Amino acid sequence: MTWQRETFKKIKQIPREEHVLPGTSLCAGCGGLEALRLAAKVLGDDVVYVNAAGCFTMLAAYPFTPFKGSWLYTTMGSAPAGAQGVRDALDVLIAKGRLPKRDDLKVVVLGGDGSTYDMALSSTSGAIYRGLDFYYFCYDNEAYGNTGVQLSAATPYGARTTTSPCSLQHPAGTIQEKKDIFEIWRAHKPPYIATVAPRYPLDLAEKFARAATFTGPKLFLALSACPTGWLYDPGETPEVAKLAVETGLWPLKEAINGAVTHTYIPKRKPVEEYLKLQGRFRHLFEPTKQEEAIRHIQERVDAYWRQVNV
Amino acid sequence: MRSIRFHGRGGQGAKTASRIVGTAAFLEGLTAQDSPLYGAERRGAPVSASTRISREPIRERGLITRPDLIVIADESLIGDPTARVLDGLSERTVVFVNAALPSEQARDQFRIPGRVTTLDLTDMTLRQFGKPVALSAPLGAVACRLLGLKAESLKAAITGELADLGLPETVIEGNLALAASCYDAVPVVPVEEMAGTPPAPVSLWTPVYEPPTLGSARISASANSPLRETGGWRTFRPVLVPDKCNGCWLCFVYCPDGVISMTKDDLPLIDYDHCKGCQICVQECPTKALVAEREQEGAGTWRAK
Ligand SMILES: Cc1ncc(C[n+]2csc(CCOP(=O)(O)OP(=O)(O)O)c2C)c(N)n1
Ligand code: SF4
Ligand SMILES: [Mg+2]
Numbered sequence: 001m002t003w004q005r006e007t008f009k010k011i012k013q014i015p016r017e018e019h020v021l022p023g024t025s026l027c028a029g030c031g032g033l034e035a036l037r038l039a040a041k042v043l044g045d046d047v048v049y050v051n052a053a054g055c056f057t058m059l060a061a062y063p064f065t066p067f068k069g070s071w072l073y074t075t076m077g078s079a080p081a082g083a084q085g086v087r088d089a090l091d092v093l094i095a096k097g098r099l100p101k102r103d104d105l106k107v108v109v110l111g112g113d114g115s116t117y118d119m120a121l122s123s124t125s126g127a128i129y130r131g132l133d134f135y136y137f138c139y140d141n142e143a144y145g146n147t148g149v150q151l152s153a154a155t156p157y158g159a160r161t162t163t164s165p166c167s168l169q170h171p172a173g174t175i176q177e178k179k180d181i182f183e184i185w186r187a188h189k190p191p192y193i194a195t196v197a198p199r200y201p202l203d204l205a206e207k208f209a210r211a212a213t214f215t216g217p218k219l220f221l222a223l224s225a226c227p228t229g230w231l232y233d234p235g236e237t238p239e240v241a242k243l244a245v246e247t248g249l250w251p252l253k254e255a256i257n258g259a260v261t262h263t264y265i266p267k268r269k270p271v272e273e274y275l276k277l278q279g280r281f282r283h284l285f286e287p288t289k290q291e292e293a294i295r296h297i298q299e300r301v302d303a304y305w306r307q308v309n310v
Numbered sequence: 311m312r313s314i315r316f317h318g319r320g321g322q323g324a325k326t327a328s329r330i331v332g333t334a335a336f337l338e339g340l341t342a343q344d345s346p347l348y349g350a351e352r353r354g355a356p357v358s359a360s361t362r363i364s365r366e367p368i369r370e371r372g373l374i375t376r377p378d379l380i381v382i383a384d385e386s387l388i389g390d391p392t393a394r395v396l397d398g399l400s401e402r403t404v405v406f407v408n409a410a411l412p413s414e415q416a417r418d419q420f421r422i423p424g425r426v427t428t429l430d431l432t433d434m435t436l437r438q439f440g441k442p443v444a445l446s447a448p449l450g451a452v453a454c455r456l457l458g459l460k461a462e463s464l465k466a467a468i469t470g471e472l473a474d475l476g477l478p479e480t481v482i483e484g485n486l487a488l489a490a491s492c493y494d495a496v497p498v499v500p501v502e503e504m505a506g507t508p509p510a511p512v513s514l515w516t517p518v519y520e521p522p523t524l525g526s527a528r529i530s531a532s533a534n535s536p537l538r539e540t541g542g543w544r545t546f547r548p549v550l551v552p553d554k555c556n557g558c559w560l561c562f563v564y565c566p567d568g569v570i571s572m573t574k575d576d577l578p579l580i581d582y583d584h585c586k587g588c589q590i591c592v593q594e595c596p597t598k599a600l601v602a603e604r605e606q607e608g609a610g611t612w613r614a615k
Contacts, residue, residue, distance in 0.1 A: 011559050018568040022584035023535035026566075027320075027353040028543055029588035034566040058352065062527045066535035160476060201563050227588075228321070228353055231476070233441075235589030238564065282476050 003254075003263040007209040008202045015041045021066040025058045029234025031225030031241055032056065032139035034198040036110070039137060039220070042208035045069050047106045048086050052079035052120060054112030055146045056139065069105065077119040079109045080127035083134045108135040113154035114144040116221075117179050128188040128217045135211065136219040141226035142178070149229040153179040156249075157300070158293050159280045161229075166283035172293040173283060177300070182221060186255050190217035194254040194263075197223040199242045203252055203263055210254070223250045231279025243274035248301045251308070262308055271298050311364035312503055313374040314453055317395040318383030319543065321353040323446030326471055327381065328359035330450030333467035334459045335363035343368050354543030354586055356393035363457070377403055379501045380424070381453050383431075383445055385409045386542050388420045399424050404501045406452055408432060408445065413497055427456070427499045431492060432545070436604075438488040442545045443481075447472070451489035452496045461493055536584065540567070544587025546602040550578060554599035561591035561600060 008014070019040035026033045032055065040047075045068040051057060053076045060071045074082040087107050093099035111120055116138040124136065143161050144150040151164040151174060160166050160173035185193050191214035196204040204222075211218040225241040227234040244250040245266055252264040272294055275281040284290045314331060318324030325346040332344035346359040360374040375398045385407055387393040399405070403424035407416050410430040417426040431448040447468050454464040468489055472482045548561075557576030569581040570591060578591070578600070592600045 011563060014559070014563050016562075016572065018571075020568060021533050021535050022567045022569050022581065023538040023540060024567070025352050025355050025538075025540070028586035029590055030566050034564065034590075037566060037568050038563070055352075060529060060535075063529050063531070064535040064538050065529050065532065068533045071529075166476070198564070233589075234353070235593050237566075237588070237590050238593045279476055282478065286478050 003261055005202060005206040008205040011202065014038070014201060014205060017041070019043070019045055019047075019068065020059070023064060024066050025061060026055060027226075027228050027234070029227045029237045030055070031198060031223065031227075031237050032112075032141055034237070034241075035139055035196065035204065035222035035224055036137065038198055038201050038204050039196075039208050039222070042205050042212075043106060043108060043135070046104075047108050048072065048090075050074060050079050050082040050086060050107065050109050052076050052109070052111040052115035053146070054115060054144075055141070056110045056112065057146065059110075076111075076115045078123055079111050079115060079120055080123040080132070080134070080136065083107045083109050083136075084127060084130070084132055087132060087134060106135060107133070108137055111136065111138050112145065112152075113138060113140040113142060114152045116140070117153035117181050121184070124185075124219075125188065128185065128190045128219075131216050133215050134217060136217065137222060138181075138220065139222050139224040141224040141229055143226070143229045145226055145229045151176075154181070156297075158275070158284055158297055159230075160283055161280070171283070172290060173280075182253075182255070185219050186258055186260070188217075189258040190219060191215070191257055192218040192254065193220075195221045195223070195250065195252055197241060197245050197250055197252060199238065199245065200252060200264060207254060207263070214256075229280070231282075232277055236277060240274070240277050243269065243277065247271045247274045248305055249274060249297075251304070268301070268305065271301055311362055311366065311368060311370070312378045312457060312501055313370075313376065314361040314363075314379040314381065314457070315374045315377040316359040316361070316381045316383070316449065316453075317387050317393060318357055318445070318449070319353075319387070320355050320357050321444065322383045323444035323449060324357055324381075324383050325359045326444065326446035326475065327383075327449035327453065328361045329471050330446060330464070330467045331361050331453045331457070331459070332363065333471060334450070334454050334463040335457075337463045337466055338459060340365060341368050343371075347373060354540065356387055356390060358393075358395075361453075374398070376400070378503060379403070379453065379456055380405045381449055382407045383449055385416075385420070388422075390542070396422065396424075401425070402502060404456060404499050406456065406496070408449070413499075425499045427497045429492060429496045434488060434492060434495075438484055447485035447489040448492040451492040455493045455496050455498060456501050458500065461490065464489060464493060539583045540586050541583045544585060544605055546587050546589060546604055547582065547585065548580060548587075548589065548591050548600045549603045550580065551599050551601060552577060554597045555595075556597050556599070558596060560594045560596065564590055564594045566590065 020037045047069045049071045142154045151161045156178045158172045164174040166173045192211045194207040248268040253262045316324040316328045328344045332342035336342045340363045344361040405424045407428045408431040409428045416428045562570045569584045570578045
């Protein structure tokens with residue numbers, strides 16, 4: 001069964017209005033900002049963002065904010081707890097009649113992968129368990145970006161970070177496999193989870209439109225190509241971000257109450273095409289090609305898609 | 311001891327240049343210290359790095375407040391009050407500016423009281439690589455020359471530092487060739503050591519603390535980030551060739567910063583006050599209706615209003 005988009009069928013249905021204004025100090029070519037801007041076009045302005053420390057802290061650097069709505073800054077480990085507080089406050093105000101129901105706001109957590117995969121995992125688990133009515137938007141740049149690109153549990157095998165360099169003991173750089181946070185979330189059976197990639201704007205927008213029909217936790221993992229951490233020219237963001245999906249490394253999917261659907265089936269180009277564009281994988285190709293490591297990455301993707309029932 | 315302060319925009323290579331100079335000095339038997347100023351700022355935003363080299367053990371720490379040499383990677387920083395590139399300067403300080411202007415003219419135009427020398431590193435780099443890349447090697451080369459460090463030490467330092475960054479050999483070789491020409495071409499103004507005992511260090515920036523009972527910083531305004539213009543980040547600007555545009559909206563959809571809007575006739579309108587010059591739109595345009603044009607006088611053409 002192929003996945004059908006209901007709301008966003010043509011590119012010109014992407015709303016013209018901007019909800020994340022320019023002037024932020026995120027890097028030129030930031031893939032995370034690309035994803036957030038598109039998501040915000042569906043979320044609108046009636047939002048309270050609860051932002052875990054990370055690159056996105058730079059969105060609202062004092063005294064400037066790109067949002068028309070509110071933005072609250074929390075520690076890396078506690079954004080979902082912050083979201084609970086905001087949601088509760090809104091609910092209390094509505095219950096007491098001090099806030100008309102029509103003025104209710106959406107509560108949206110913004111967290112990097114360092115927060116999401118590592119530090120805020122228990123806080124997120126608690127929020128899903130309690131059925132908190134909120135959105136969770138993880139912009140996954142596969143490292144602790146804001147502090148200079150250190151290894152996170154989202155860093156893929158074979159990538160080089162400042163804390164997992166290519167060394168004699170570990171010529172491939174990172175030896176751990178990327179944590180499967182989608183499956184960890186899914187084990188909690190929240191109403192809605194999706195992965196998105198800004199190169200697939202209609203898929204992204206459609207998923208935010210669908211999520212809006214559910215009450216409870218709605219969680220998103222957004223591929224965030226990062227020129228600074230992945231070491232490529234900002235202008236190459238389109239190519240890198242597209243190949244992440246086309247090689248099958250970043251599957252586009254959703255899970256409704258735990259039931260998974262893949263929303264796009266790539267033809268699956270060799271992973272090498274994706275890896276060789278980025279400085280963080282250069283040691284796999286130079287000075288000598290690390291065939292073993294590249295094959296390992298390819299085999300993991302192949303194994304993933306073998307178990308996908310498409 | 312000689313104190314060198316590098317200023318650039320994130321991604322321009324000031325931090326690596328500072329390492330190159332430290333390493334080159336170390337290879338000549340000097341003591342060296344180098345440290346970038348860590349901020350939460352990003353590619354394109356002002357950054358600085360401090361290097362100290364000395365025959366004696368170095369006791370001083372932290373940001374350099376009385377530089378003997380200031381190396382400026384981007385002339386647009388001189389007019390940017392947040393970058394504070396000329397802080398602590400005296401008439402004896404040597405100031406290198408990466409600019410196309412001759413030294414005298416730069417000195418007058420930028421009103422720098424110190425001793426000024428210039429070279430157009432951006433142009434030399436573009437000629438070497440055919441595209442804008444980090445200026446670490448050229449900046450390091452210029453500083454080494456002005457400090458009287460040997461060409462061989464520079465070469466070894468560049469090789470080591472760039473290899474540490476994981477750059478491919480071809481790129482390192484290109485940088486060595488480029489650095490050698492910059493080393494030879496920069497008009498030399500010798501850097502003298504500050505004489506006498508240094509005065510008490512001045513604090514460049516004093517943070518203001520509020521009592522915790524006041525709570526944390528609060529922005530009461532809404533959607534005011536456009537007041538902060540990021541147009542100065544560009545080296546290349548996207549320019550529309552209207553005849554070629556088919557009105558497909560792709561540039562508008564993919565711009566991370568939302569600086570492209572579509573007119574009623576479906577033509578992209580670019581907000582140059584905020585475009586950071588990432589070139590995503592140029593890459594995405596299926597009809598090549600957006601082309602990258604170099605900012606006329608280096609990155610500094612655009613000025614904050
Ligand atoms: C508990 C804690 N440890 C360390 C830090 C310092 N810190 C600030 S941002 C950041 C990186 C966050 O990484 P990630 O969540 O992936 O977001 P990114 O910076 O990549 O956007 C770190 C380590 C912190 N704020 N809190
Ligand atoms: S470091 Fe990466 S994720 Fe962070 S702002 Fe820059 S491009 Fe975006
Ligand atoms: Mg991250």
